[in-house]
Amino acid sequence: MEEELELFDYMATFELTKEYALQLDQEDLIASFRNRFLFPQKQGNPKTYFLGNSLGLQPVSARLAMAKVLQQWADNGVESFFHGNDPWLNFHGLLVKKLSEIAGAKSTELSIMNQLSVNIHLMLVSFYNPVGKRKKILIESKAFPSDQYAVDSFIKLLGLDPQDILIEVKPIGENQVVQDEDVVAAIQQHADEIALVFIGGINYYTGHVFDMKLISDEAHKIGALVGFDLAHAIGNIELNLHDWGVDFACWCSYKYLNAGPGAVGSVFVHERHHLDTSLKRLTGWWGYKKEDRFLMEDTFVPEPDATGWQLSTPSIFLYACLKASLSIFEEAGWKNILAKQNKMKGWLKFLIDDITSLEEAHIKCLTPDSRGCQVSLFFQDNGKLVYDQLTEAGFMVDWREPGVIRLAPVPLYNTYEEVWSFYEALKSILTSSSFKP
Numbered sequence: 498m499e500e501e502l503e504l505f506d507y508m509a510t511f512e513l514t515k516e517y518a519l520q521l522d523q524e525d526l527i528a529s530f531r532n533r534f535l536f537p538q539k540q541g542n543p544k545t546y547f548l549g550n551s552l553g554l555q556p557v558s559a560r561l562a563m564a565k566v567l568q569q570w571a572d573n574g575v576e577s578f579f580h581g582n583d584p585w586l587n588f589h590g591l592l593v594k595k596l597s598e599i600a601g602a603k604s605t606e607l608s609i610m611n612q613l614s615v616n617i618h619l620m621l622v623s624f625y626n627p628v629g630k631r632k633k634i635l636i637e638s639k640a641f642p643s644d645q646y647a648v649d650s651f652i653k654l655l656g657l658d659p660q661d662i663l664i665e666v667k668p669i670g671e672n673q674v675v676q677d678e679d680v681v682a683a684i685q686q687h688a689d690e691i692a693l694v695f696i697g698g699i700n701y702y703t704g705h706v707f708d709m710k711l712i713s714d715e716a717h718k719i720g721a722l723v724g725f726d727l728a729h730a731i732g733n734i735e736l737n738l739h740d741w742g743v744d745f746a747c748w749c750s751y752k753y754l755n756a757g758p759g760a761v762g763s764v765f766v767h768e769r770h771h772l773d774t775s776l777k778r779l780t781g782w783w784g785y786k787k788e789d790r791f792l793m794e795d796t797f798v799p800e801p802d803a804t805g806w807q808l809s810t811p812s813i814f815l816y817a818c819l820k821a822s823l824s825i826f827e828e829a830g831w832k833n834i835l836a837k838q839n840k841m842k843g844w845l846k847f848l849i850d851d852i853t854s855l856e857e858a859h860i861k862c863l864t865p866d867s868r869g870c871q872v873s874l875f876f877q878d879n880g881k882l883v884y885d886q887l888t889e890a891g892f893m894v895d896w897r898e899p900g901v902i903r904l905a906p907v908p909l910y911n912t913y914e915e916v917w918s919f920y921e922a923l924k925s926i927l928t929s930s931s932f933k934p
């Protein structure tokens with residue numbers, strides 16, 4: 498494992514040369530894991546893929562993992578659940594073992610099931626309990642739209658009016674970032690009205706990493722529950738969900754976890770809630786106490802851990818894809834991945850700083866100096882033109898109206914040299930004589 502430095506310690510040692518990028522790649526302990534992924538190509542060369550925040554790349558091993566499930570199905574039919582080298586009933590246990598380090602959770606606190614927006618609804622059933630005056634939900638404004646729709650429709654389902662229930666913390670200042678202090682201030686201001694605090698751990702638009710421990714502590718101090726949507730955080734930054742005391746969390750597995758389009762999602766439910774019979778929940782047979790599940794009794798008895806929230810027979814195909822990816826995380830070592838993530842973010846920020854300091858560039862970095870792969874660049878004008886030229890040059894990045902390019906170099910498969918080439922390309926576009934902002 499590499500010694501982990503703070504972002505700024507790294508940035509102080511960097512040099513603004515391509516040779517330095519190559520040296521960083523030379524010293525990279527997990528550089529070889531790039532070969533475990535398949536890259537979109539342009540004229541026989543891999544494109545520079547900085548979209549791991551959107552859809553992580555396909556592990557080479559995913560195809561074999563899927564083929565294995567097909568073969569088990571062919572060979573043994575339904576008996577594949579119980580027999581053979583890798584019975585499907587053991588699959589969930591294998592996955593949570595691998596995922597628990599990444600989530601900072603006990604394996605009993607994880608349930609791998611459904612997809613993210615569905616799981617948000619299931620978690621709201623259990624953890625949003627409006628009583629008397631305490632009925633508000635605190636969220637960040639400009640949360641990912643699906644989260645907004647889910648919360649909104651859930652409130653209406655209960656016969657309540659979202660206008661009365663939602664407290665939206667808005668960004669103050671021009672960087673469009675909802676600040677931790679403002680979340681804390683809103684929690685304190687509405688101390689006796691908030692039932693639930695529900696925030697995205699990393700804002701998808703700005704890349705800001707919320708201080709989840711702080712927010713969790715503050716929510717609990719006023720007697721509210723707290724949940725996080727970790728779509729942009731899982732597999733990206735260090736999480737300690739158990740120790741932070743978070744009540745619940747949920748995420749998808751197709752962004753930094755590379756488990757493929759529509760991959761199976763997960764929830765975290767803190768163990769303090771596992772045996773709480775006062776919690777409401779929607780139930781299905783797959784959450785039934787394991788030993789007795791196949792007795793097919795009438796009254797529901799949940800498995801006494803997070804898997805008690807499961808509803809349906811899991812998709813073994815989706816489990817197989819997730820397992821292929823989590824095995825790579827395990828092999829590379831989560832601590833090594835985090836160390837490279839931090840260093841690569843430092844490298845990207847170091848190079849971006851050089852560009853934003855150019856008078857003529859008219860761009861601004863929205864992302865605060867925190868961990869996480871993503872950087873969001875705001876272009877005052879002609880952002881779409883810059884995006885088109887970057888795309889033309891083989892860079893796969895993301896465009897958001899009205900003027901934001903998001904990019905996320907990922908430690909498992911991107912290189913320091915790729916970050917350098919992006920810097921060179923962007924600088925050359927912005928300073929070329931034909932480009933007039």
Ligand SMILES: *Cc1c(COP(=O)(O)O)cnc(C)c1O
Pocket residue numbers: 612613614615641643644697701726728729749
């Ligand atoms: C990606 C993302 C989603 C997507 O939800 P799905 O149900 O997986 O389609 C939802 N919320 C956030 C914050 C996201 O980043």
